Amino acid sequence: MPKKVDPEARRQEVAEAVFRVARRDGLEHASLRNVAAEAGLAIGSVRHYFAGQSDIMIFAMRHFVDRAGARLMEHVRDRPAPDAPPDRHVAVFAAALAELLPLDAERREETEVWLAFTVSARTRDDLRPYAERLYDETRDLIRKVLAAAERSGALRDGLDPEVETERLYALVDGLALHGVLQPGRLDADAMRATLHRHLGEIMPRADDR
């Protein structure tokens, strides 16, 4: 037998190459040849682990959604003790939401990949299920953040949970979109300031202006 190779690890390496190409040149340039070159592999080698080109895309997107989704779920676990002061809660909420913004290099990369895939999925049936899953999971995270805020007493009274969920979700994704598309006009500090402004408004005791 040849070199022992973990096929799953190989596939993930290829997926990483897809991400790099998508970020640098756009997802439309993630051809078999370009991806193989980016991964430092021969075309035939890549094809040994994937049935075809669309399988690469599907795997890459699934891999991305899995990773991002898992990391989001960690934030649902790592919530502070119920009797912690509201300020502490708000800080944890802000950290969870910051995970969705391109605030540093790593999260910028992830946001760029997210945008490429999620937009592509609009016109690609084979990718849409994963985009929907990520959308639902993210929305769920935000809903849970708001629910936790309410339980901890940090949240303002009289807010409609559904509307506030969509409002916060839209705000975060809008910031992410702007941060990725116009990096020169919206830097990390501005994104943070905007997010904190919003949180300060719906969680008045944490008004940190």
Add this chain to the structure above:
Amino acid sequence: MPKKVDPEARRQEVAEAVFRVARRDGLEHASLRNVAAEAGLAIGSVRHYFAGQSDIMIFAMRHFVDRAGARLMEHVRDRPAPDAPPDRHVAVFAAALAELLPLDAERREETEVWLAFTVSARTRDDLRPYAERLYDETRDLIRKVLAAAERSGALRDGLDPEVETERLYALVDGLALHGVLQPGRLDADAMRATLHRHLGEIMPRADDR
């Protein structure tokens, strides 16, 4: 001479064909051949009005930005009399911002095209200037909306204009993004409700819940 043809009108027809292809199949499928077929023209015919493929893209995006920008600017003109009641002002603001959301078929189409171009411009130097222009113009519209709200007395006191501009802008674009990418999960009413919720918060007298 052959049929008298207005070259500019022809170019715009081609641009419209680009929009249709981009919405249906994605901008990456807006090839010379596909666009020509969509426009009901022969390839050579299209090429008579454009120097090359990238010129088509550039013209199409410029055409889109011009149209969208002009329509946005109309809303800056059509503001109510300064002495109109604040509620009237808020209604006008909401109408201006609704122009940016996929609330009906026409604006949905426009939002889909906007997303395709604006995302593509991230990795295409030749399109980026137009994306930046549209970004700036839209941000300006929102800044002006907030400034007008302040003058009319509808806006809450003590708000930072820059932060509120970015917050409202991110909210609107986030809603537009979600509305276009997840049409089944965020309908027009939900978008309207979310926008009005936000406006009601920063313009307290128009609280329409």
Add this chain to the structure above:
DNA sequence: AAGAATTTAGCACGATGGTGCTACAAAGGC
């Protein structure tokens, strides 16, 4: 009616893309 310019049509070439298929290399079991 004739000529001329504009518009339309399309061939041909090279580049790039996905994919079927074959050939070779490597390494563990016998």
Add this chain to the structure above:
DNA sequence: GCCTTTGTAGCACCATCGTGCTAAATTCTT
């Protein structure tokens, strides 16, 4: 040492794409 399995490499084919170029069709002007 040999064979079998797994991984690597790549050729060949067809489709699509942009583009240079040529040719035909059309209709206005004279």
